[in-house]
Amino acid sequence: MSASTPQKNRRVVVTGLGATTPVGGSAPDTWEAITAGRSGIRPLTQDWVAEHELPVTFAGSIHTSPAEVLAKVEVRRNDPSGQYALVAAREAWADAGSPEVEPERLGVAIGSGIGGVWTLLDQWEVMKAKGPRRVFPLTVPMLMPNGPAAAVSLDLSARAGAHCPVSACASGAEGMKMALEMIRTGRADVVVCGGTEAAIHPLPIAAFASMTALSNRNDEPERASRPYDVDRDGFVIAEGAGIVVLEAEEHAVARGARIYAELAGAGASSDAYHITAGEPEGAGAARAMQEAVTDGGLSFEDVVHINAHATSTPVGDLAEAKAIRRAFGAHADRIAVSGTKSMTGHLLGAAGALEAVLTVQALHARRAPATINLENKDPEIDLDVVTGSPRELGDGDLAALNNSFGFGGVNVALAFRSWA
Secondary structure (H helix, E strand, O other): OOOOOOOOOOOEEEEEEEEEOOOOOOHHHHHHHHHHOOOOOEEOOOHHHHHOOOOOOEEEOOOOOHHHOOOHHHHHOOOHHHHHHHHHHHHHHHHOOOOOOOHHHEEEEEEOOOOOHHHHHHHHHHHHHHOHHHOOOOHHHHHOOOHHHHHHHHHHOOOOOEEOOOOHHHHHHHHHHHHHHHHHOOOOOEEEEEEEEOOOOHHHHHHHHHOOOEOOOOOOHHHOOOOOEOOOOOEOEEOEEEEEEEEEHHHHHHOOOOOOEEEEEEEEEEOOOOOOOOOOOOHHHHHHHHHHHHHOOOOHHHEEEEEOOOOOOHHHHHHHHHHHHHHHHHHHHHOEEEOOHHHHOEOHHHHHHHHHHHHHHHHHHOEEOOOOOOOOEOOOOOOOEOOOOOEEOOOOOOEEEEEEEEOOOEEEEEEEEEOO
């Protein structure tokens, strides 16, 4: 196939899932925890919390240390963001059956909103304390945001491209949109894509707290992330990675792969409104959702589930609710909306990728996870939010959206379709 020949009608399917998150060390463990309604938010126990007198003392820390999976040299040579990406990518690749594909037809697209912040700031401290000759030689490749994408491409010998969208909290979702386009346009047959983030560090915590973006429920961290609740007071910072293997349908079918779902379409827009706040009426977010549905050849009535961005911020949750209503009109009443950040916290650049994994799992299981901590729903949120226990989505052909919005006014929506 010529790499210059567009393949707009080429269907793209999900054949592998990988994740390492605050609630589980793998995609199945994460899904089990999410459907059980377990929170991964807990107090931070590191000495630097008290040392810096941080105003927020909890987060969604990774459930399973990558040191339990990776070799010591891999831990040493990769920032935590790269370690998480390697763990999740290897799981997704194995889950897909380690497909045989020419290296020139295999791509990588893994986003990160912040990149190697731990490496950057740790090595700055090393230089100040011990001088420039003691700075680790691999500091630059470890701190650069595309380090995780490069590490995965090296690990898999992927030569069709190693891309890293950096678009704040939409980075992981944008990586998946980029992967969809790589396969559609004939650049690749298989793309390992998603997002990773490791920003539970004193500086990002202090910075987010300074802008009053974080919840400050230090006395009850498990109840801090509460999308759509009247008492929501900010998001909970978290870390981890979500990775999927996307594959051209004909390539997957030819090798007898198990197919979870189809990535039918994707949409993107920008608000051009404010550097951190989304447009309050949700116009840009609605356009992204509408584009994803249309791009996927779906009708708006096909969509039965949305894994919402739902960060638990007072302004953001309301704007997204307005956007969903704006995009779907009266049909919004019949869409099961889930806010899984209530359990995982906000993985920043990895959030959209993890939530895409959860959206695929929801379609595959035909069950939408519940939103926890929603005790008193904001009366301005006129959505059918799933609470209590997971909700069955029914039989037949189903579609679901995953929303991701980031600082800078970036909006990305992914549209998935069930696979028989």
